[in-house]
Amino acid sequence: MNNTLHHKASNNTANSARRSEYWPQLQQLAEQKWSLATLFAEDKARTTRFSAQAGAIYMDYSKQCVDETVLAGLLNLADSCDLQGRIEALLQGAMVNTSEQRAALHTALRLPATAELNVADQDVVADVHNSLAQVERLSQRIRSGTWRGFSGKAITDVVNIGVGGSDLGPLMAATALDEWADTDIVVHFVSNMDGSQLDNLLKRLNAETTLFIISSKSFGTVDTLSNAKTALSWLLATATLRAGTQDSVLRRHFIGISANSDKMSAWGIHPEHQLQLWEWVGGRFSLWSAIGLALAIRIGMPQFKALLAGAHSMDEHFANADFADNLPVLLGLLAVWNSTFLQIHAHTVLPYDGRLSYLPSYLTQLEMESNGKSVTHSGEHIDYDTCPILWGEIGSNAQHAFYQLLHQGTQHVSCDFIACVRHYSDEAQNASLQHQHELSLANCLAQSRVLAFGNDTLAAVTIACDADKYKHYRGNQPSTTLLIDELTPHSLGALVALYEHKVYVMASIWDINPFDQWGVEMGKEMAETVYQALQQDSNSQFDTSTEQLLQHIRRLS
Structure with missing residues (x-):
């Protein structure tokens, strides 16, 4: 450093x-x-x-x-x-990023391959372009029809499952640039925790030709993993009828994007289908990384690289x-x-x-x-x-x-x-x-x-x-x-x-740190506590308003 x-x-x-x-x-x-x-x-x-x-x-x-x-x-x-x-x-x-003791290197995600940037003995540019090369390989397999689902059919639909920066960035860019799409493969975006988005979408998709991208920096976000679990169950219900196996479904229908490879592997994402994020990339600044895979599938890698080049041109203007x-x-x-x-x-x-x-x-x-x-x-x-x-x-x-x-x-x-x-x-x-x-x-x-x-x-x-x-x-x-x-x-x-x-x-x-987001963490932790109380139907010690609301929900459940 x-x-x-x-x-x-x-x-x-x-x-x-x-x-x-x-x-x-x-x-x-x-x-x-x-x-x-x-x-x-x-x-x-x-x-x-x-x-x-x-x-x-x-x-x-x-x-x-x-x-x-x-x-x-x-x-x-x-x-x-x-x-x-x-x-x-x-x-x-x-x-x-002083509160988390790290750099914020989203601008490195759009550096040209000839640039040099070493941080803490890490060749950042090489790592970024290795990841982009993997994005290109996977997107090309999907776009060309080489990637096949469990029944041997080519992919027709790609569903990006994420929330926050893992959803808003690629969704915004894919919508803005859809006229640049040069494939019939359709990309969809799911973020809502309650399942309504996913439920409505699955009713219209063919399990044999649908690929899911699980985008989560930590691979622990409950919103994203709950949707991913439902998607897997939907696929397995169809695959079982056709003598498919869970391993085949996971390998042929899921790509993971995360900074936590261990959790991706534990969930069942095949190592070849794991794309890397880094701790030094905040979710809301991650469009330029592998998080943009769904966009690259839709508009092609040359146009995705043009997006990166445009961002880099603004970086240069900002610097000079x-x-x-x-x-x-x-x-x-x-x-x-x-x-x-x-x-x-x-x-x-x-x-x-x-x-x-x-x-x-x-x-x-x-x-x-x-x-x-x-x-x-x-x-x-x-x-x-x-x-x-x-x-x-x-x-x-x-x-x-x-x-x-x-x-x-x-x-x-x-x-x-x-x-x-x-x-x-x-x-x-x-x-x-x-x-x-x-x-x-x-x-x-x-x-x-x-x-x-x-x-x-x-x-x-x-x-x-x-x-x-x-x-x-x-x-x-x-x-x-x-x-x-x-x-x-x-x-x-x-x-x-x-x-x-x-x-x-x-x-x-x-004089504030724009790269952390501690304000969202306590609500997540409290949600887990409330969820446990809701599941166990036991006496809890929340404020009177929360207790009353829990009782109302229990009466109607």
């Missing part, structure tokens, strides 16, 4: 943001009455100064409540926190671009400004593209599980606001669901609008599809405009609102717009990596 980088990453409290001279300066600036309409009226060149681009992603943040003074203060704050040193620590494998032009740095600093200083405690992600329907859910986990923290690296309690509540939906659907609150509610909400400039470029003959795409773009730009300026967008609206207060649009809701040239595996990789690095920037300013 590089001890110098370890020191930079975890022992920086003397220069923490809270102690910086720029923190109180930003607090004073936040107390001003910010008006987006005034900012635009006073600065005709505002959009030019408050925009940036990296590759296929163009970012307009001119509708954020910032001016040159605020931006300079935020950039100075980043310098005072040694953000550059923290970025280097992340990318070079330092122990940035000046902070004033650095998309992840700017996006992260703006999020800190909104949440911590302007006290905007809600944030919504609004993709105006149906292919990105699962992106808000993916980012909800990425941001809130990473930065939903209230203690610093050194264990000190925080007296400032960190991660906002995040949610989102496809923009056109959201307009008919919760935009009422955005436009006329009492809550301040910051927004990210995301859209693709080009779509249906190969559908020139289909004018209707192109028309729909242009309508979607128009709605994206129109909504951000009304959120920013309210009644001032149209004089006629202003006049009407003077007489009818129910039609008043207050405006002044800050937003950032991200325009992607077109949605490809490469640009999707860059977009997701952009948000990963945004999370790290926020955490660096707040």
Whole structure:
């Protein structure tokens, strides 16, 4: 381990943001009455100064409540926190996950094979590419029809069983990139513990041609293993009728992805069908690893590698671009400004593209599980606001669901609008599809405009609102717009990596660890205790509410 980088990453409290001279300066600036309409009226060149681009992603943040003074203060704050040193620590494998005493090497998952990165005497790049080679071998066997089920038939359906990062990442990417699929093999995703997802799916699948991927870093997650056990029982019920054996079913119908090979073997996963994870990869950062196997099966390994290359291009931008032009740095600093200083405690992600329907859910986990923290690296309690509540939906659907609150509610909400400039470029003959795409773009730009300026967008609206207060649009809701040239595996990789690095920037300013998730552990432990009480029907010693609920369940069971 590089001890110098370890020191930079975890022992920086003397220069923490809270102690910086720029923190109180930003607090004073936040107390001003910010008006987006005034900012635009006073600065005709505002959009030019408050925009940036990296590759296929163009970012307009001119509708954020910032001016040159605020931006300079935020950039100075980043310098005072040694953000550059923290970025280097992340990318070079330092122990940035301080509570678990390890690196966070998700960026290594997309390094080219020619790169060099050794951490604690481990050749990380070689390990990663050995795993990717195994992903390629297995995916090619499945895609080519070489992989056969217990009855000798080729695989037609692949079911990814996981939860959290082992589900949301590949589900989001497979949905976004399905037009890149070049196989008839269909991939499905199951995560829900109660079995309803799996039950509905199994009724439609053929056991002889279905392959299951069990994705669990620990291979001990009850949600995932309960679904896997049900899948095995379903297969065995069919295989037994055809004189199959359990060993044959396990070998021909299950692949495991985990950091725990012993548990995979104990469950029955054949050693050749075990794909490796590492402790230094958090689940919500694991899309780029073997966790992406279902995606690789669907779109092919060349396109999966293009996804990795897109993410790596954003890593390079994050590492080398000046902070004033650095998309992840700017996006992260703006999020800190909104949440911590302007006290905007809600944030919504609004993709105006149906292919990105699962992106808000993916980012909800990425941001809130990473930065939903209230203690610093050194264990000190925080007296400032960190991660906002995040949610989102496809923009056109959201307009008919919760935009009422955005436009006329009492809550301040910051927004990210995301859209693709080009779509249906190969559908020139289909004018209707192109028309729909242009309508979607128009709605994206129109909504951000009304959120920013309210009644001032149209004089006629202003006049009407003077007489009818129910039609008043207050405006002044800050937003950032991200325009992607077109949605490809490469640009999707860059977009997701952009948000990963945004999370790290926020955490660096707040001096918190974004790579652990202790907040989810106690609930899991308590669930096991409650489950035992439910099974044994014995006297327990819970709170009166839990006891009453248990009694109600027992009466109806």
